[in-house]
Amino acid sequence: MGHPIRRNCFRVLVSACLGVVLSAATTTTALAGKPPFPNELKYPNIIQPDATFGTYGTKAGEFIDPLAVAFGPDNRIYVLDAGNSRVQILDRMGNALAAFGERGSAHGQLIAPESLAVNARGVVAVADTGNNRVQLFSAEGKFIKAWGARGTGAGQFRAPRGVAITGERVFVADTQNQRVQVFDHSGRLLLAFGRYGAANGEFNEPVSIAVGGDGAIYVSDQLNNRIQKFDARGRFISTWGKWGSYSGLLATPTTIAFQQNRLYVADLINHRVQVFDANGEFLYQWGRHPNTPHEGNGRLHYPLALAANPNGSDVVVCEPIENRCQIFGRKEIDVIAVKNVDDSAWWDKATRFHYGTGAAAQASFLAVAEPDTHAVLLFDIGETEPKLIRRFGGEGTQPGRFKNPEGVAIDIKGGRLFVADMGNHRIQVFGLNKGKEGDFVASFGSRGEGAKDFNKPGKIAIDKSGNLYILDAGNGRVKVYNSKLESMRTFGKQGKGAGEMNTPTAIAFSRNEDTMYILDSYNHRVLMFDRNGKPKGSFGGAGSGKGQFIWPYGLDVDKKEGNVFVSDAGGQQIKKFTPDGKFLAAYGEYGSGAGQFYKPKGIAFSDRNILYVLDFGNHRGQMMTTEGKFVGEWGLGELSKPVPKPRALLDDNKSLYAAGAGVFAFAAMFGVLRMRKRRKP
Amino acid sequence: MNRIATRAALVGGACGVVAFGTLSLRPHAGIDELQAAARVAETRAAAPVTVQLSSLGGYRVSYSAEPAPIPLNEPFELGLHVDRVAGPALRAVNVRAEMPEHSHGMNTETVMHRRAPDGYVAQGMLLHMAGRWSMLVDLHRADGIIERAAFDVAVE
Numbered sequence: 143m144g145h146p147i148r149r150n151c152f153r154v155l156v157s158a159c160l161g162v163v164l165s166a167a168t169t170t171t172a173l174a175g176k177p178p179f180p181n182e183l184k185y186p187n188i189i190q191p192d193a194t195f196g197t198y199g200t201k202a203g204e205f206i207d208p209l210a211v212a213f214g215p216d217n218r219i220y221v222l223d224a225g226n227s228r229v230q231i232l233d234r235m236g237n238a239l240a241a242f243g244e245r246g247s248a249h250g251q252l253i254a255p256e257s258l259a260v261n262a263r264g265v266v267a268v269a270d271t272g273n274n275r276v277q278l279f280s281a282e283g284k285f286i287k288a289w290g291a292r293g294t295g296a297g298q299f300r301a302p303r304g305v306a307i308t309g310e311r312v313f314v315a316d317t318q319n320q321r322v323q324v325f326d327h328s329g330r331l332l333l334a335f336g337r338y339g340a341a342n343g344e345f346n347e348p349v350s351i352a353v354g355g356d357g358a359i360y361v362s363d364q365l366n367n368r369i370q371k372f373d374a375r376g377r378f379i380s381t382w383g384k385w386g387s388y389s390g391l392l393a394t395p396t397t398i399a400f401q402q403n404r405l406y407v408a409d410l411i412n413h414r415v416q417v418f419d420a421n422g423e424f425l426y427q428w429g430r431h432p433n434t435p436h437e438g439n440g441r442l443h444y445p446l447a448l449a450a451n452p453n454g455s456d457v458v459v460c461e462p463i464e465n466r467c468q469i470f471g472r473k474e475i476d477v478i479a480v481k482n483v484d485d486s487a488w489w490d491k492a493t494r495f496h497y498g499t500g501a502a503a504q505a506s507f508l509a510v511a512e513p514d515t516h517a518v519l520l521f522d523i524g525e526t527e528p529k530l531i532r533r534f535g536g537e538g539t540q541p542g543r544f545k546n547p548e549g550v551a552i553d554i555k556g557g558r559l560f561v562a563d564m565g566n567h568r569i570q571v572f573g574l575n576k577g578k579e580g581d582f583v584a585s586f587g588s589r590g591e592g593a594k595d596f597n598k599p600g601k602i603a604i605d606k607s608g609n610l611y612i613l614d615a616g617n618g619r620v621k622v623y624n625s626k627l628e629s630m631r632t633f634g635k636q637g638k639g640a641g642e643m644n645t646p647t648a649i650a651f652s653r654n655e656d657t658m659y660i661l662d663s664y665n666h667r668v669l670m671f672d673r674n675g676k677p678k679g680s681f682g683g684a685g686s687g688k689g690q691f692i693w694p695y696g697l698d699v700d701k702k703e704g705n706v707f708v709s710d711a712g713g714q715q716i717k718k719f720t721p722d723g724k725f726l727a728a729y730g731e732y733g734s735g736a737g738q739f740y741k742p743k744g745i746a747f748s749d750r751n752i753l754y755v756l757d758f759g760n761h762r763g764q765m766m767t768t769e770g771k772f773v774g775e776w777g778l779g780e781l782s783k784p785v786p787k788p789r790a791l792l793d794d795n796k797s798l799y800a801a802g803a804g805v806f807a808f809a810a811m812f813g814v815l816r817m818r819k820r821r822k823p
Numbered sequence: 824m825n826r827i828a829t830r831a832a833l834v835g836g837a838c839g840v841v842a843f844g845t846l847s848l849r850p851h852a853g854i855d856e857l858q859a860a861a862r863v864a865e866t867r868a869a870a871p872v873t874v875q876l877s878s879l880g881g882y883r884v885s886y887s888a889e890p891a892p893i894p895l896n897e898p899f900e901l902g903l904h905v906d907r908v909a910g911p912a913l914r915a916v917n918v919r920a921e922m923p924e925h926s927h928g929m930n931t932e933t934v935m936h937r938r939a940p941d942g943y944v945a946q947g948m949l950l951h952m953a954g955r956w957s958m959l960v961d962l963h964r965a966d967g968i969i970e971r972a973a974f975d976v977a978v979e
Binding site (some may be wrong): 536540541542573581582583584585586587588594627 | 919926961968969973
């Protein structure tokens with residue numbers, strides 16, 4: 143066994159060389175751009191993990207979306223296996239030891255849980271997001287206590303997505319209420335602080351909490367792209383981070399963990415982990431986007447969950463999109479993690495389609511929402527294969543910019559494109575006329591629960607009269623606007639009863655518009671309403687059986703038969719139903735080949751009845767017929783065609799970006815020429 | 824922004840202009856690049872449009888710059904006149920500028936002053952690079968809807 147430093151340097155060298163060989167020898171698919179970028183080898187901040195575990199599945203040791211992870215006091219690892227509605231306990235090498243939890247709302251059951259934490263005594267706290275409650279379990283998974291219900295009152299929650307636990311307290315990121323609530327272990331509310339906004343002490347999607355040894359409370363304020371620090375009484379101390387890719391900047395921070403005077407931040411869209419000291423001073427970072435599909439070995443693909451063990455010697459990072467976790471040794475991290483990686487963001491280098499949640503197609507247009515870059519892509523599908531017309535938006539709150547755009551809808555008669563700007567809680571309107579595609583036209587709405595307000599607006603459907611039906615997902619309702627953007631009416635409410643919804647993610651009309659289909663994701667079903675909002679029934683159910691869903695996400699209706707298609711991002715399939723909800727067929731399976739899927743999300747039928755599927759895990763779109771026959775794919779190899787960059791780095795990397803503009807332009811040109819040369823036979 | 828950062832931005836911006844110019848002169852430049860260069864040339868050649876109907880048709884917006892023409896990398900004031908056509912009363916008016924071909928905005932923050940019932944002045948504007956800029960006037964209506972008037976200007 144060699145000296146650890148030399149051994150690590152060797153590993154880095156091997157990794158770097160391997161990256162070159164792989165990128166030169168293979169034509170990769172399912173990637174964010176063609177590597178290596180000029181700086182790829184300059185910053186080889188890739189650390190070999192000590193162990194890797196997990197794969198897609200339902201057996202012990204397999205995961206469907208491991209959304210949270212924590213170390214127990216005995217160094218056992220607790221993984222929140224959200225898609226399987228359970229917590230798995232594993233040893234340090236990833237061997238499954240035990241599991242607890244199942245889908246449901248009774249004590250000990252879970253619906254769409256998103257966070258867990260374990261304290262020094264082994265008490266496990268779970269943020270049971272879909273049930274709007276917190277549950278405590280013993281170290282072995284025995285139910286102890288649950289509290290909370292949906293609401294805005296003291297002690298109530300709306301989609302709590304983060305939890306931390308100490309010997310005395312339980313801290314909850316009450317995400318949709320934009321606050322932190324602190325309880326004792328009996329569920330008694332001790333403290334609450336925060337409200338919606340971007341000022342100090344305000345939040346836009348608090349999603350994770352870490353507690354320092356001195357009682358300081360750190361909050362991952364996701365859509366403000368920052369960390370905020372509070373004292374033990376909830377008083378604001380400091381904040382750091384903003385949108386960007388350079389060292390210390392953040393792109394959708396998710397889980398945070400504090401251990402041994404280090405704050406670890408899962409920097410989701412930058413595909414890396416960043417580490418700060420207790421005062422927010424940037425220390426170092428590691429991880430880069432994979433070079434080849436599903437590549438691990440220190441490469442990180444949407445690292446969402448992380449934890450450090452009590453003595454700080456190990457850090458475990460989980461990537462739900464890969465259904466795996468990687469364990470890194472602190473010694474290696476300290477040696478190899480890189481202080482500064484002043485590399486521009488992948489989204490400004492890789493111009494290809496990367497990630498989509500919402501799609502709409504009409505006439506010759508296909509619109510795709512791309513939350514990763516806070517942008518919308520508009521394609522010409524006049525000849526079936528989409529050709530990019532324009533990418534517009536970019537992160538921000540100003541009119542024309544987005545925070546997590548979710549839904550898109552095309553009004554071809556009105557020449558308008560509607561975008562549900564979920565993180566800004568508004569609808570934005572853009573032009574579709576020739577030469578003006580993507581130009582800002584208008585926006586409306588703000589956050590709240592009132593008649594004119596939105597809380598995380600998601601998808602949009604437009605009827606033949608030009609009326610808008612907007613899924614106001616966080617408020618569990620549908621809001622109807624006329625073509626003049628005047629509010630008409632509201633229907634639906636939060637819940638799981640008939641006609642009620644919990645996190646609706648898609649909406650579409652039947653061919654004759656007498657039925658409105660709403661995909662009620664957390665209730666694993668499709669709801670049917672008439673045009674006035676009167677419930678007509680539902681179909682679906684939770685599970686992997688025919689006609690059931692694991693994580694239903696997208697929905698559309700085919701233009702000829704009126705059959706209903708649903709994408710199941712957890713089941714890796716597209717499922718087809720008759721207009722009244724009888725199961726007909728399921729298409730696809732897990733994989734990256736033709737007709738295979740890797741978390742399919744938004745779907746949309748074109749006027750020619752081609753189904754466009756946003757196969758987001760494979761970073762591509764696929765086209766298929768109504769019988770499930772593969773037609774083609776798009777979004778790969780877009781690097782050969784320069785397209786306008788989204789204004790993602792506009793303000794935050796301004797000086798660095800401007801300084802690097804000349805270099806980048808030549809580098810990009812070099813890359814383009816190289817790609818063109820390589821593509822020729 | 825501190826002085827060093829500003830200098831870096833200006834130097835980097837200049838590099839960007841040079842690089843863009845080089846790309847636009849390449850014999851086999853892509854169609855997007857040629858179209859972008861053509862848009863800049865068109866904007867430079869055309870007399871600037873100083874009156875626009877807003878995106879939803881609610882307002883007629885005109886502007887004047889002081890000094891005029893808008894200088895390169897020097898602060899200037901932008902006077903705005905907003906006539907109601909069919910829209911409701913306005914709650915606020917904001918203005919900023921962006922370079923569409925370069926995907927960036929200004930390095931300065933503007934301050935808006937209301938000078939008359941329908942008049943506004945934006946102070947602190949500075950267009951730091953030569954080329955086509957879009958000045959974006961966002962009209963915040965009392966009913967919560969925001970619409971926009973956009974003006975293209977060429978700065979040399």
